[in-house]
Amino acid sequence: MTARHLIPLLAGSAIVLANQAFGADDDTVQRGAYLARAGDCVACHTAPGGKPFAGGLPIESPFGTIYSTNITPDKKAGIGNYSEAEFAAALRQGERADGANLYPAMPYPSYAKLTDDDVHALYVYFMQSVKPVAEQPPETDLGFPFNQRWGISAWNWLFADADTFQPNASYDQLTDRGRYLVEGLGHCGSCHTPRGFAEQEKALDGDSEDYLAGANLNGWWAPSLRGGDDGDGRGIEGWDSQAIVDYLKTGRNAHATVGGEMTSVVANSTTHLTDKDLMGIAQYLKSLSANPAGDGATTADQRQQATDETAAHLQAAKNLSDGERLYIDNCAACHLDDGNGAERVFPPINGNSLANADDPTGLIHTILAGAKPPATPTIPAQLPMPGFGWRLSDDEVATLATFVRGAWGNDGGAVTADQVAKVRASIDDAPLDKAVDPNGELNHDDGESHAANGAQ
Ligand code: HEC
Ligand code: HEC
Ligand code: HEC
Incomplete structure (x- = not known):
């Protein structure tokens, strides 16, 4: 659901x-x-x-x-x-x-x-x-x-x-407040917890390792929110609490910019929470043991080494594959050779959860339609990413996405032109991205949003 x-x-x-x-x-x-x-x-x-x-x-x-x-x-x-x-x-x-x-x-x-x-x-x-x-x-x-x-x-x-919420004395007060917000009102699990055979969330609280372990939301991956430091260090395992707070408050941080259905969560909900409550949420997520690292999981050092290799190859610009050439022509100006972007302006796509998700729908969507972070009270200006659907064919997007998912420290699987065609067809019924003000009036933004139509 x-x-x-x-x-x-x-x-x-x-x-x-x-x-x-x-x-x-x-x-x-x-x-x-x-x-x-x-x-x-x-x-x-x-x-x-x-x-x-x-x-x-x-x-x-x-x-x-x-x-x-x-x-x-x-x-x-x-x-x-x-x-x-x-x-x-x-x-x-x-x-x-x-x-x-x-x-x-x-x-x-x-x-x-x-x-x-x-x-x-x-x-x-x-x-x-x-x-x-x-x-x-x-x-x-x-x-x-x-x-x-x-x-x-x-x-x-x-x-x-x-059961209503029961305070747990093994958490400090702030973290326990965060637990209340995450498990209760925030209903974070409704998107981030995998679902079972009857569409039920497999777990409703932190007592189970399934809780917030990551889930597929119509193709767009809602990543694991289990932030413990006992995994392979990907996703929010590699973020500190303040980085989680920044993401929830402003829709961006040094690791990622918000996309997909999380955009609305940030814009309508978390950006309006106090820094203190957000810190409680962050600390609670960091307290959850990480998802077990799968076979073949890489270490941070190995990912750094792979990053250096890809970056050096792109810089040398010799014997480039089609995917590498497409990346240099379309993406490298902003996301750079090391895929790390520029902090808070261009998000890294190296190590990024969206780029590495099992299901590449979100990445394909972003390449085709572009993306626009939400305006939040603290960061009203929004630098959008342009869409490339008008200039790249399904084959090219598939080749490019396959490169991005395997470049640097990334380890996502290959993407086919069929997958791209499916996402392209779904983008035509792009949702409105108008704002809701609970006090009655619709917020009309600057109209720029249509550049990113469908980004959401
Ligand atoms: C994820 C989506 C979602 C969120 C978030 C949500 N609701 Fe709902 N709510 C629904 C839907 C869908 C229904 C109607 C379900 C049905 O018809 O069986 C509903 C029904 C209700 C009803 C029953 C109304 C009636 O028709 O008699 C109440 C009351 C309600 N919601 C209050 C709230 C409040 C208060 C919040 C925030 C704390 C909230 N909802 C958040 C989706 C949501
Ligand atoms: C003009 C600068 C620019 C170019 C060129 C560009 N991007 Fe982006 N990209 C951005 C900005 C800004 C964002 C953040 C917008 C957002 O996610 O809401 C972004 C976001 C992304 C994201 C989502 C990251 C996240 O954290 O969710 C991915 C993936 C991505 N770009 C891949 C690409 C690929 C692949 C290309 C080449 C086809 C490309 N970008 C070209 C500026 C650019
Ligand atoms: C409506 C579905 C939905 C709900 C509810 C939701 N999320 Fe998300 N969340 C997503 C999706 C989808 C993404 C992936 C965003 C992207 O690809 O840029 C995401 C991404 C995130 C990320 C970034 C993770 C990463 O590795 O990049 C954090 C942190 C996060 N959500 C926290 C929360 C918290 C905390 C709550 C509850 C207060 C919450 N989310 C509720 C759908 C949701």
């Missing part, structure tokens, strides 16, 4: 509270607004170009298209008649006010961890500060048997964890 195809991007916004009808105390409303950011409610509950929280986002699942619902406090179209207990049941048990089960496209298996206090603050925020919108989103209508919502009870019984 949770293949979120059409995700509105946010061009940075402050939380300004409007519409305080019944004068609940401001602190609770503000806390609820912050928690709604941490839970990224707006990303799923807003249709492209639609009103914030009014629902209607189509979410592709293996069972068909599921539409998010209107969670504004409108009494007919939204959740205006939900009591706090009903709201809590929807969030933590996936139970609608009329008793029907919600589809797990709503991340209640993660939100089950929420404390009563936080559910209360969210409820106050939604009821008192979100503007009611009287618009009915399209009904979800899955075919039989998936339209039988009672069937979800068995799934819940097997896979959903009803």
Whole structure:
């Protein structure tokens, strides 16, 4: 599930509270607004170009298209008649006010961890500060048997964890807070944890080594978030906590620039979290033991040596392969001969998780359509990568991508022209990348975004 195809991007916004009808105390409303950011409610509950929280986002699942619902406090179209207990049941048990089960496209298996206090603050925020919108989103209508919502009870019984968060004294307070945010509101596992035979996340918390071990999201690899230093040092295993904080805050750091569905997570959610909460998240991820290094895993020294060799060969520019020539002609000006780019301007593609992912879809997508990092309050300017789909054929992209995945310290597999053709065909229905401001207005950016159309 949770293949979120059409995700509105946010061009940075402050939380300004409007519409305080019944004068609940401001602190609770503000806390609820912050928690709604941490839970990224707006990303799923807003249709492209639609009103914030009014629902209607189509979410592709293996069972068909599921539409998010209107969670504004409108009494007919939204959740205006939900009591706090009903709201809590929807969030933590996936139970609608009329008793029907919600589809797990709503991340209640993660939100089950929420404390009563936080559910209360969210409820106050939604009821008192979100503007009611009287618009009915399209009904979800899955075919039989998936339209039988009672069937979800068995799934819940097997896979959903009803326990609320229990503090764990073996973590310091900040790291434990990070654990709460990651496992609970952040629902990071809904994209980063591999799924089992019934589309369930294989684990919902750090007690299992499957948790956050990396997963394929419609082809785009959501890398492992297990940051321990006991693996081969790739991905966030090689990042320090501050680098994780920078990535979540600004969408970039010395190792990577955000792409794919993570762009919306950064823009709508993590960039709005406090540095302290982000540090808690980072420390928690670093506390998770690394994925076991596979056979043939390389060491950092070996990868450095391979990097030097590729860079020297590109510089000498003699006897170049087709892939090497394509790289020099199209990519090296920005990502350089060593594939390491220039810090915070051009991300490294040497050692980069996207370049090395088992499934090359994300890399192909980036080469064809380009990419644009999100504007965040701390770094509003965005230097996009241009797309090369208009000038490179499927064969050329395949040859180039194969080179990139095997160059320097990388060890991804070869790419075929067929794979490129498939990704190229999917890019035509490029999503809108307009922003959502939960306070009501759509944020119109500078229009430059269309250069990167489909990057998301
Ligand atoms: C990953 C996508 C996603 C996120 C994130 C998400 N939701 Fe949902 N939510 C859904 C979908 C899809 C449904 C409708 C499911 C269905 O129809 O069975 C839903 C349903 C609901 C409902 C039931 C409403 C009704 O129709 O009666 C409530 C309440 C709700 N969500 C609140 C929230 C809140 C609060 C947050 C943030 C803390 C949130 N959701 C975050 C996808 C999401
Ligand atoms: C004009 C400069 C420029 C050129 C030329 C260029 N890129 Fe990029 N590239 C960027 C920028 C800027 C980004 C960061 C944008 C983003 O990811 O949102 C980027 C991002 C990437 C990423 C994603 C990295 C990550 O961390 O997610 C990959 C992979 C990549 N480029 C590969 C290539 C390849 C292969 C070529 C040659 C076809 C190429 N680039 C040409 C500037 C460039
Ligand atoms: C909607 C799906 C989704 C959710 C939810 C999500 N992620 Fe991601 N995440 C991705 C994808 C896809 C990528 C790969 C991005 C790329 O290729 O540039 C990614 C990349 C990352 C990376 C970079 C890893 C690397 O090796 O480059 C970090 C760190 C990260 N996510 C942290 C988080 C955290 C923390 C959360 C929860 C607060 C979270 N993500 C929730 C989809 C998601």
